Amino acid sequence: xxxxxxxAAFVITRQFELPRAVVWKAWSVADQLKHWWxxxxxxxxxxxxEFRAGGFFHYAMNFENAPTMWGRFNYxxxxxxxxxxxxxxxxxxxxxxxxxxxxxICPLEIQNSVTFAEHAGQTIVTLRAEPFxxxxxxxxxxxxxxxxxxxxxxxxxxxLAQYLHRA
Amino acid sequence: xGYAMNSDELNRAFAALADPxxxxxxxxxxxxxxxxxxxxxxxxxxxxxxxxxxxxxxLAGLISRGRxxxxxxxxxETSRLKDIAQWVNAYRALWExxxxxxxxxxxxxxxxxKQGKKNALK
Numbered sequence: 573x574x575x576x577x578x579x580a581a582f583v584i585t586r587q588f589e590l591p592r593a594v595v596w597k598a599w600s601v602a603d604q605l606k607h608w609w610x611x612x613x614x615x616x617x618x619x620x621x622e623f624r625a626g627g628f629f630h631y632a633m634n635f636e637n638a639p640t641m642w643g644r645f646n647y648x649x650x651x652x653x654x655x656x657x658x659x660x661x662x663x664x665x666x667x668x669x670x671x672x673x674x675x676x677i678c679p680l681e682i683q684n685s686v687t688f689a690e691h692a693g694q695t696i697v698t699l700r701a702e703p704f705x706x707x708x709x710x711x712x713x714x715x716x717x718x719x720x721x722x723x724x725x726x727x728x729x730x731x732l733a734q735y736l737h738r739a
Numbered sequence: 740x741g742y743a744m745n746s747d748e749l750n751r752a753f754a755a756l757a758d759p760x761x762x763x764x765x766x767x768x769x770x771x772x773x774x775x776x777x778x779x780x781x782x783x784x785x786x787x788x789x790x791x792x793x794x795x796x797x798l799a800g801l802i803s804r805g806r807x808x809x810x811x812x813x814x815x816e817t818s819r820l821k822d823i824a825q826w827v828n829a830y831r832a833l834w835e836x837x838x839x840x841x842x843x844x845x846x847x848x849x850x851x852x853k854q855g856k857k858n859a860l861k
Contacts, residue, residue, distance in 0.1 A: 582831045584838065586838045586841075586842070590845055594845065594849070595845065598844065598845060608837055608844040609837055609840075610837060610840075611836055611837075612839075678829075678830075682830060701830060701834070
Protein backbone atom coordinates (compact mmCIF):
# COMPACT_ATOMS: atom_id res chain seq x y z
CA UNK A 573 0.00 0.00 0.00
CA UNK A 574 1.02 3.55 -0.59
CA UNK A 575 1.29 5.61 2.52
CA UNK A 576 1.84 8.97 0.91
CA UNK A 577 -1.61 10.45 1.29
CA UNK A 578 -0.45 13.15 3.63
CA UNK A 579 2.10 14.30 1.10
CA ALA A 580 -0.06 14.18 -1.98
CA ALA A 581 -1.05 17.47 -3.52
CA PHE A 582 -4.20 15.74 -4.60
CA VAL A 583 -5.80 12.35 -5.07
CA ILE A 584 -8.23 11.44 -7.84
CA THR A 585 -10.27 8.27 -7.92
CA ARG A 586 -12.23 7.00 -10.92
CA GLN A 587 -14.29 3.90 -11.38
CA PHE A 588 -14.42 2.24 -14.79
CA GLU A 589 -17.08 -0.29 -15.71
CA LEU A 590 -14.49 -2.60 -17.19
CA PRO A 591 -12.15 -5.35 -16.03
CA ARG A 592 -8.75 -4.33 -14.76
CA ALA A 593 -6.88 -5.94 -17.66
CA VAL A 594 -8.67 -3.66 -20.12
CA VAL A 595 -7.96 -0.53 -18.10
CA TRP A 596 -4.35 -1.51 -17.50
CA LYS A 597 -3.83 -1.88 -21.23
CA ALA A 598 -4.81 1.75 -21.77
CA TRP A 599 -1.87 2.77 -19.55
CA SER A 600 0.69 0.24 -20.70
CA VAL A 601 0.26 0.19 -24.50
CA ALA A 602 1.55 3.25 -26.37
CA ASP A 603 -1.15 3.16 -29.05
CA GLN A 604 -3.81 3.36 -26.38
CA LEU A 605 -2.14 5.81 -24.01
CA LYS A 606 -1.75 8.38 -26.78
CA HIS A 607 -5.51 8.50 -27.28
CA TRP A 608 -6.39 9.80 -23.86
CA TRP A 609 -3.38 11.24 -21.99
CA UNK A 610 -3.12 15.02 -22.01
CA UNK A 611 -5.34 18.07 -21.96
CA UNK A 612 -8.57 18.30 -23.90
CA UNK A 613 -7.96 18.95 -27.59
CA UNK A 614 -4.32 17.91 -27.74
CA UNK A 615 -2.98 15.17 -29.96
CA UNK A 616 0.03 13.15 -28.88
CA UNK A 617 3.00 12.10 -30.98
CA UNK A 618 5.09 9.40 -29.38
CA UNK A 619 8.88 9.79 -29.56
CA UNK A 620 9.85 7.12 -27.08
CA UNK A 621 7.93 4.48 -25.19
CA GLU A 622 9.86 2.23 -22.81
CA PHE A 623 7.40 0.68 -20.41
CA ARG A 624 9.78 -0.52 -17.70
CA ALA A 625 11.28 0.94 -14.52
CA GLY A 626 13.79 3.57 -15.58
CA GLY A 627 12.31 3.84 -19.07
CA PHE A 628 10.84 6.93 -20.70
CA PHE A 629 7.62 7.82 -22.41
CA HIS A 630 8.55 10.94 -24.39
CA TYR A 631 5.85 12.70 -26.34
CA ALA A 632 4.84 15.86 -28.14
CA MET A 633 1.54 17.55 -27.32
CA ASN A 634 0.15 19.26 -30.41
CA PHE A 635 -2.57 21.86 -30.15
CA GLU A 636 -4.63 23.55 -32.82
CA ASN A 637 -4.02 27.10 -31.68
CA ALA A 638 -0.96 26.87 -29.47
CA PRO A 639 2.67 25.88 -29.90
CA THR A 640 3.69 22.26 -29.45
CA MET A 641 4.93 21.27 -25.99
CA TRP A 642 6.88 18.16 -25.07
CA GLY A 643 6.63 16.04 -22.00
CA ARG A 644 7.98 12.88 -20.53
CA PHE A 645 7.19 10.13 -18.06
CA ASN A 646 10.13 8.55 -16.29
CA TYR A 647 8.83 5.23 -15.00
CA UNK A 648 10.04 4.29 -11.53
CA UNK A 649 7.98 1.31 -10.50
CA UNK A 650 5.70 -0.97 -12.50
CA UNK A 651 3.73 -3.81 -10.94
CA UNK A 652 1.71 -5.37 -13.74
CA UNK A 653 -2.05 -4.81 -13.37
CA UNK A 654 -1.61 -3.24 -9.94
CA UNK A 655 0.55 -0.21 -9.66
CA UNK A 656 2.38 2.38 -11.69
CA UNK A 657 4.74 5.08 -10.40
CA UNK A 658 6.44 7.66 -12.59
CA UNK A 659 7.84 11.16 -12.62
CA UNK A 660 6.07 13.50 -14.98
CA UNK A 661 7.67 16.67 -16.31
CA UNK A 662 7.84 18.94 -19.28
CA UNK A 663 10.74 18.32 -21.59
CA UNK A 664 12.37 19.57 -24.75
CA UNK A 665 12.40 17.76 -28.10
CA UNK A 666 15.31 15.62 -26.97
CA UNK A 667 13.67 14.37 -23.78
CA UNK A 668 15.70 16.75 -21.60
CA UNK A 669 13.81 17.95 -18.57
CA UNK A 670 12.58 21.57 -18.57
CA UNK A 671 10.49 23.83 -16.37
CA UNK A 672 6.83 24.27 -17.27
CA UNK A 673 6.74 26.62 -20.28
CA UNK A 674 3.91 28.63 -18.75
CA UNK A 675 4.84 28.74 -15.07
CA UNK A 676 7.99 28.82 -12.99
CA ILE A 677 6.04 27.93 -9.91
CA CYS A 678 5.27 24.44 -11.17
CA PRO A 679 7.49 21.80 -9.58
CA LEU A 680 10.11 20.52 -12.00
CA GLU A 681 8.88 16.96 -11.56
CA ILE A 682 5.66 15.57 -10.20
CA GLN A 683 5.49 12.02 -8.96
CA ASN A 684 2.34 10.18 -9.92
CA SER A 685 1.35 6.92 -8.23
CA VAL A 686 -1.58 5.02 -9.65
CA THR A 687 -3.20 1.90 -8.24
CA PHE A 688 -5.66 -0.36 -10.03
CA ALA A 689 -8.16 -2.42 -8.05
CA GLU A 690 -10.87 -4.67 -9.46
CA HIS A 691 -14.20 -5.29 -7.76
CA ALA A 692 -16.94 -7.29 -9.45
CA GLY A 693 -15.73 -6.57 -12.94
CA GLN A 694 -15.21 -2.87 -12.27
CA THR A 695 -11.88 -1.16 -11.92
CA ILE A 696 -11.08 1.56 -9.43
CA VAL A 697 -8.17 3.75 -10.41
CA THR A 698 -6.60 5.96 -7.75
CA LEU A 699 -4.03 8.56 -8.68
CA ARG A 700 -1.89 10.46 -6.20
CA ALA A 701 0.26 13.35 -7.29
CA GLU A 702 3.01 14.99 -5.29
CA PRO A 703 5.82 17.39 -6.10
CA PHE A 704 9.20 15.76 -6.60
CA UNK A 705 11.41 18.81 -6.94
CA UNK A 706 15.17 18.90 -6.89
CA UNK A 707 14.63 21.62 -4.35
CA UNK A 708 13.92 19.95 -1.05
CA UNK A 709 11.95 22.93 0.20
CA UNK A 710 9.37 22.50 -2.55
CA UNK A 711 8.59 19.09 -1.14
CA UNK A 712 8.77 20.23 2.46
CA UNK A 713 6.36 23.01 1.74
CA UNK A 714 3.63 20.58 0.83
CA UNK A 715 4.38 18.09 3.55
CA UNK A 716 4.36 20.65 6.30
CA UNK A 717 1.63 22.98 5.17
CA UNK A 718 -1.03 20.30 4.87
CA UNK A 719 -1.43 19.48 8.57
CA UNK A 720 -1.80 23.14 9.48
CA UNK A 721 -4.39 23.52 6.76
CA UNK A 722 -6.24 20.54 8.08
CA UNK A 723 -6.48 22.08 11.52
CA UNK A 724 -8.49 24.77 9.86
CA UNK A 725 -6.96 28.19 10.11
CA UNK A 726 -9.66 29.36 7.77
CA UNK A 727 -9.82 32.84 6.38
CA UNK A 728 -7.37 33.59 3.63
CA UNK A 729 -5.99 30.06 3.56
CA UNK A 730 -9.32 28.71 2.36
CA UNK A 731 -8.56 28.85 -1.32
CA LEU A 732 -5.20 27.19 -0.89
CA ALA A 733 -6.75 24.62 1.37
CA GLN A 734 -9.29 23.73 -1.28
CA TYR A 735 -6.56 22.94 -3.75
CA LEU A 736 -4.36 21.04 -1.39
CA HIS A 737 -6.89 19.42 0.84
CA ARG A 738 -9.39 17.87 -1.53
CA ALA A 739 -8.72 14.20 -1.77
CA UNK B 740 0.10 31.45 -14.21
CA GLY B 741 2.83 32.57 -11.87
CA TYR B 742 4.13 34.98 -14.48
CA ALA B 743 4.78 37.63 -11.88
CA MET B 744 7.48 35.60 -10.18
CA ASN B 745 11.01 34.84 -11.27
CA SER B 746 13.05 31.89 -10.05
CA ASP B 747 14.86 33.84 -7.35
CA GLU B 748 11.61 34.98 -5.84
CA LEU B 749 10.27 31.47 -6.07
CA ASN B 750 13.26 30.05 -4.24
CA ARG B 751 13.02 32.74 -1.62
CA ALA B 752 9.34 31.97 -1.04
CA PHE B 753 9.98 28.25 -0.73
CA ALA B 754 12.94 28.83 1.58
CA ALA B 755 10.81 31.09 3.75
CA LEU B 756 8.08 28.46 3.91
CA ALA B 757 10.52 25.71 4.88
CA ASP B 758 10.68 26.95 8.47
CA PRO B 759 7.94 25.82 10.89
CA UNK B 760 7.94 29.04 12.93
CA UNK B 761 7.43 31.09 9.79
CA UNK B 762 4.59 28.88 8.65
CA UNK B 763 3.00 29.24 12.06
CA UNK B 764 3.33 33.01 11.78
CA UNK B 765 1.60 32.89 8.39
CA UNK B 766 -1.18 30.78 9.84
CA UNK B 767 -1.64 33.27 12.66
CA UNK B 768 -1.76 36.14 10.16
CA UNK B 769 -4.40 34.29 8.16
CA UNK B 770 -6.87 35.27 10.87
CA UNK B 771 -5.91 38.94 10.82
CA UNK B 772 -3.17 41.56 11.18
CA UNK B 773 -0.86 41.40 14.17
CA UNK B 774 2.00 43.37 15.68
CA UNK B 775 5.40 41.92 16.56
CA UNK B 776 4.43 41.89 20.24
CA UNK B 777 1.25 39.98 19.52
CA UNK B 778 3.13 37.51 17.35
CA UNK B 779 5.94 36.96 19.87
CA UNK B 780 3.57 35.91 22.67
CA UNK B 781 2.20 32.53 21.52
CA UNK B 782 5.56 31.45 20.14
CA UNK B 783 7.47 32.10 23.35
CA UNK B 784 10.15 33.85 21.36
CA UNK B 785 11.87 37.14 21.88
CA UNK B 786 10.80 40.05 19.74
CA UNK B 787 14.18 40.27 17.97
CA UNK B 788 14.01 36.66 16.80
CA UNK B 789 10.40 37.09 15.65
CA UNK B 790 11.51 40.21 13.81
CA UNK B 791 14.13 38.19 11.96
CA UNK B 792 11.51 35.73 10.77
CA UNK B 793 9.27 38.59 9.71
CA UNK B 794 12.08 40.09 7.67
CA UNK B 795 12.51 36.80 5.78
CA UNK B 796 8.76 36.57 5.13
CA UNK B 797 8.65 40.18 3.98
CA LEU B 798 11.56 39.70 1.56
CA ALA B 799 9.82 36.62 0.16
CA GLY B 800 6.71 38.68 -0.50
CA LEU B 801 4.61 36.55 1.81
CA ILE B 802 3.75 39.37 4.21
CA SER B 803 3.74 43.14 4.20
CA ARG B 804 4.11 45.56 7.10
CA GLY B 805 2.14 48.69 7.78
CA ARG B 806 3.70 52.09 8.16
CA UNK B 807 1.67 52.98 11.27
CA UNK B 808 4.13 54.27 13.88
CA UNK B 809 6.21 51.79 15.84
CA UNK B 810 3.79 48.89 15.82
CA UNK B 811 3.98 48.31 12.03
CA UNK B 812 1.33 45.56 11.97
CA UNK B 813 2.01 42.53 9.75
CA UNK B 814 -0.40 41.41 7.07
CA UNK B 815 -0.51 38.20 5.05
CA GLU B 816 0.05 38.59 1.29
CA THR B 817 -2.00 35.79 -0.16
CA SER B 818 -1.22 36.28 -3.86
CA ARG B 819 2.09 34.46 -3.61
CA LEU B 820 0.53 31.46 -1.88
CA LYS B 821 -2.15 31.45 -4.52
CA ASP B 822 0.51 31.36 -7.25
CA ILE B 823 1.92 28.24 -5.69
CA ALA B 824 -1.53 26.71 -5.36
CA GLN B 825 -2.30 27.34 -9.02
CA TRP B 826 -0.20 24.53 -10.41
CA VAL B 827 -2.04 22.08 -8.17
CA ASN B 828 -5.30 23.26 -9.62
CA ALA B 829 -3.97 23.12 -13.18
CA TYR B 830 -2.45 19.67 -12.81
CA ARG B 831 -5.55 18.32 -11.19
CA ALA B 832 -7.66 19.69 -14.04
CA LEU B 833 -5.33 18.01 -16.53
CA TRP B 834 -5.93 14.65 -14.86
CA GLU B 835 -9.68 15.13 -14.64
CA UNK B 836 -9.68 15.80 -18.39
CA UNK B 837 -7.46 12.83 -19.12
CA UNK B 838 -9.68 10.55 -17.06
CA UNK B 839 -12.71 11.79 -18.99
CA UNK B 840 -10.93 11.02 -22.23
CA UNK B 841 -9.82 7.64 -20.92
CA UNK B 842 -13.42 6.78 -20.12
CA UNK B 843 -14.54 7.74 -23.63
CA UNK B 844 -11.63 5.89 -25.18
CA UNK B 845 -12.27 2.68 -23.23
CA UNK B 846 -15.92 2.73 -24.18
CA UNK B 847 -15.00 3.14 -27.84
CA UNK B 848 -12.81 0.05 -27.69
CA UNK B 849 -15.52 -2.13 -26.17
CA UNK B 850 -18.14 -3.85 -28.32
CA UNK B 851 -20.97 -2.78 -26.01
CA UNK B 852 -24.42 -3.35 -27.50
CA LYS B 853 -25.59 0.22 -26.81
CA GLN B 854 -22.40 1.62 -28.25
CA GLY B 855 -22.95 0.23 -31.74
CA LYS B 856 -20.43 -1.70 -33.76
CA LYS B 857 -17.07 -0.14 -33.01
CA ASN B 858 -14.45 -2.83 -32.89
CA ALA B 859 -11.83 -2.95 -30.19
CA LEU B 860 -8.52 -1.43 -31.19
CA LYS B 861 -5.71 -3.84 -31.24
